[in-house]
Amino acid sequence: MTTKLTGPVVVGIDGSTIALDAVRAAARTAAGRHRPLRVVHAFIWPIINVPTGPISGGVADGGLRRQAERYVTEAVAEAGKVAPELDVTGAVVDGAPVPVLLGESRDAALLVLGNRGLGGFAGLVLGSVTVQVSAQARCPVLVVRGEPRADGPVVVGVDGSAGSAQAAGYAFEEAAWRGVPLVAVHAWLEPAPAGPGDMLPLVYDPDLLAAQEERVLAESLAGFAERYPQVPVRRRLVRGSAAGALVRESESAQLVVVGARGRGALAGLLLGSVSHAVLHHAHAPVAVVRHTPRQPRA
Secondary structure: OOOOOOOOEEEEEOOOHHHHHHHHHHHHHHHHOOOOEEEEEEEOHHHHOOOOOOOOOOOOOOOHHHHHHHHHHHHHHHHHHHOOOOOEEEEEEEOOHHHHHHHHHOOOOEEEEEOOOOOOOOOOOOOHHHHHHHHHOOOOEEEEOOOOOOOOOEEEEOOOOHHHHHHHHHHHHHHHHHOOOEEEEEEEOOOOOOOOOOOOOOOOOHHHHHHHHHHHHHHHHHHHHHHOOOOOEEEEEEEOOHHHHHHHHHOOOOEEEEEOOOOOOOOOOOOOHHHHHHHHHOOOOEEEEOOOOOOOOO
16 A cells, blocks of 8 residues: 555644644654644534624633634644744645545545543543544554654554455555664464355464464565565564564654454444554554455546
């Protein structure tokens, strides 16, 4: 997978300090990738019939819509501080956050979000909007969390699925752009059936299983390693939790890349368990790349 050749970097904001962290990250990415930046605030109040103008007898610039416009103005100004030459636009878009951001993702090169916003509760590690958008967006989603790092590798989780193949392609592209190594992590817990109705052996050879999983890791990277020969690749084959391995690697990474769902994900889940856990617990920004099958030609 590669990012779209056209389209802006889009960042969703809600007036929170975490959203401004996302704006700064989005501005750096847009400037480095020579993309315009679009700042979007989803304005939900009109669709639930809440008055949005100034209160009678209140200040002239009062009202919910004026407040939303101030959020956008502040975010655009913050982006300008990070990248003064960047082409930045802002918009207040009527609608609930999830559908507004998913609509923006159709034409975006990248969608950038904070890990929580004004709607997040202190006891929650990740906002519900971020989880839903990461699972359904039509472009890669960068969730900003942890302290930004200028050093460290890009880390990607692979499992041989179509989703992880797209994540690997995105991770190679990011590592090449950033000029850093790529750490590819593949983990397994136990033998898994190859298809419906397959019986698992009561006894299996651990060395043979390790060799099979090594092949999965190698095949997940083969084509991309040839396409990006300038990217040093470090392979991590782990027997244990994939989420735990990726979270540990995130401690020294500048970016972690995961697919929205892998080969073990259930169809009814918005996000696979590994992606969900990494989004909640990683120490670095997380890019979620959703597998989008090619549509057959008419």
